[in-house]
Amino acid sequence: xxxxxxxFHGVPAGxxxxxTMGKFVMSKPGTKNVVMxxxxxxxxxxYADPTRDYMKTKGIEPSMVLAxxxxxxxxxxxxxxxxxxxxxxxxxxxxxxxxxxxLKDMKKYGITDIPVMGAAGTDLENTLARIGDIDTVKNYYVxxxxxxxVDGPGMKEWNDMILKxxxxxxxxxxxxxxxxxxxxxxxxxxxxxxxxTREKFIAEMDKIKNFDTGIFATNITWAADDRHGVKxxxxxxxxxxxxxxxxxxxxxx
Amino acid sequence: xxxxxxxxxxxxxxxxxLIALSLTVxxxxxxxxxxxxxxxxxxxxxxxxxxxxxxGLPFLPSAIAAIILMFACGxxxxxxxxxxxxxxxxxxxxxxxxxxxxxxxxxxxxxxxxEVLPMPRVFDIPPVFIGDVVITGDAxxxxxxxxxxxxxxxxxxxxxxxxxxxxxVYQSERGATLIGINVRRFHDMMWGAGLAMxxxxxxxxxxxxxxxxxxGAGFLIRGFAAMTLGxxxxxxxxxxxxxxxxxxxxxxxxxxxxxxxDITSYIVIILVLVVRPSGLFGKRAVVRV
Numbered sequence: 001x002x003x004x005x006x007x008f009h010g011v012p013a014g015x016x017x018x019x020t021m022g023k024f025v026m027s028k029p030g031t032k033n034v035v036m037x038x039x040x041x042x043x044x045x046x047y048a049d050p051t052r053d054y055m056k057t058k059g060i061e062p063s064m065v066l067a068x069x070x071x072x073x074x075x076x077x078x079x080x081x082x083x084x085x086x087x088x089x090x091x092x093x094x095x096x097x098x099x100x101x102x103l104k105d106m107k108k109y110g111i112t113d114i115p116v117m118g119a120a121g122t123d124l125e126n127t128l129a130r131i132g133d134i135d136t137v138k139n140y141y142v143x144x145x146x147x148x149x150v151d152g153p154g155m156k157e158w159n160d161m162i163l164k165x166x167x168x169x170x171x172x173x174x175x176x177x178x179x180x181x182x183x184x185x186x187x188x189x190x191x192x193x194x195x196x197t198r199e200k201f202i203a204e205m206d207k208i209k210n211f212d213t214g215i216f217a218t219n220i221t222w223a224a225d226d227r228h229g230v231k232x233x234x235x236x237x238x239x240x241x242x243x244x245x246x247x248x249x250x251x252x253x
Numbered sequence: 254x255x256x257x258x259x260x261x262x263x264x265x266x267x268x269x270x271l272i273a274l275s276l277t278v279x280x281x282x283x284x285x286x287x288x289x290x291x292x293x294x295x296x297x298x299x300x301x302x303x304x305x306x307x308x309g310l311p312f313l314p315s316a317i318a319a320i321i322l323m324f325a326c327g328x329x330x331x332x333x334x335x336x337x338x339x340x341x342x343x344x345x346x347x348x349x350x351x352x353x354x355x356x357x358x359x360x361x362x363x364x365x366x367x368e369v370l371p372m373p374r375v376f377d378i379p380p381v382f383i384g385d386v387v388i389t390g391d392a393x394x395x396x397x398x399x400x401x402x403x404x405x406x407x408x409x410x411x412x413x414x415x416x417x418x419x420x421x422v423y424q425s426e427r428g429a430t431l432i433g434i435n436v437r438r439f440h441d442m443m444w445g446a447g448l449a450m451x452x453x454x455x456x457x458x459x460x461x462x463x464x465x466x467x468x469g470a471g472f473l474i475r476g477f478a479a480m481t482l483g484x485x486x487x488x489x490x491x492x493x494x495x496x497x498x499x500x501x502x503x504x505x506x507x508x509x510x511x512x513x514x515d516i517t518s519y520i521v522i523i524l525v526l527v528v529r530p531s532g533l534f535g536k537r538a539v540v541r542v
Contacts, residue, residue, distance in 0.1 A: 040512060066511040067510070067511045067512035067514070067515070068511065068514075069512075069514070069515035070467075071467070071468060071470065071471035071515075072471070072514060072515065073265070073268075073458055073461060073462035073468075073471075074261060074265050074461075074503075076257065076258060076261035076262075076503055076506075076507075077258065077502075077503050077506030077507040077511055077514060078506070078511050080254050080257060080258065080507055081507060081511070084254070095369075096369045096463075097369045097462065097463045097465060097468075100369075100371075100463055101461070101462060101463070104461075108380070108387060108389055109257075109387060110387075129371065130369065130371040130463060131371075132371065132374070
């Protein structure tokens, strides 16, 4: 189906994040055994399915797919099954509350050395704040759309901008979501020049190719037949206890 | 794995037992099934959150204050919302309790949105290892507090004069009225006790599960399942039902499919109602015609 002429998507969506999740998992050398834990809803599928698709291209099928539903307050059954499966990587498409419960139960049952790839609905710093223990999240990774972590120097310019207009704002990864596409829109407006028309603007938006927004970890490309501007993202995880943005396993941005 | 699942299931089941018992206390006293109870369970947890996290007060007095607050809330519900509709159809009680629960949930949402709030850990007890089995500090605290509370509850119920009064009203409201018991006040107290016991469950589980306004729905259905399994109206049955349900969820998740954990309660309700409607400890309803 051709895209709607005046709709442009300028943030990573489920497929982009799922692709990134799969790519990151497979970038860890020797990854063969992957267990997936997910909610059985469309939100979780929007991340888990593209992750599975990517892994499939590398010849890997998840060895086990476990359900953990919204509102569950215990992950003992899931974690004990994972302990028996001894995976190289775990993909957890879970909401924030269940992610915290899952990670805490992993620690409780002594599984602290298996990396966990979370979904984009969770935020690294928030997860740490909710768990309050760096040891529990030291192997937890999340897709991260931006060039740096919230407190990193790369985000200072954007943090200052947000706080200028919203002085009371608590800045999280979600605070930056629409900035990248706004930067691309400004570029298209500049390129269109004076005497702006709707057609001219759309034509200039379609000319945005491999555009560095200065905030997204990956560039934006739009075309008349493809309006998903962002195809993948980076990943954030803790390196030596510090939130770090990475391109792939052990490779910081 | 079996032992670990059993230990974990019993800790979860202890919470379900407390919720089922608090539902049963209100049901036995007033014949009202409190469909808003899941939300009131969280009332205690939100009360503690406000007092401890937002106002910086110490945990124990905050927990006691929250429990008292929910007790008062129960009295208010009984006197202000249930008592006035007593003469109406029984379905009105269900509608009222659902509405009150949703109002509570909506209020918490309007204050905290859908934010997932961390509750501070109060007791940092290291886990105990028995072979491969881990008994966490949380499991010990939850099981210990719930066990103490249940022992206290059953001593009051079966061994004290207050308990005799409660049993008298349970058996016959009219008879209790004739010997001078204020049944209306008794209903208030039972609503208060039910909400206060539910609040304890919320306070115990929130530091583990995190706190958000939608958490209560899952607890309500588990409370119902435990009640059904134990037998409607049976106080001991509610406790046994909660513990069995907690362990069953773990076994079903580990040995059959993790997707079953979330629906175990529903399966239990259906199976019990079809196979043994009176539950494990309930009395068969006999209607003289």
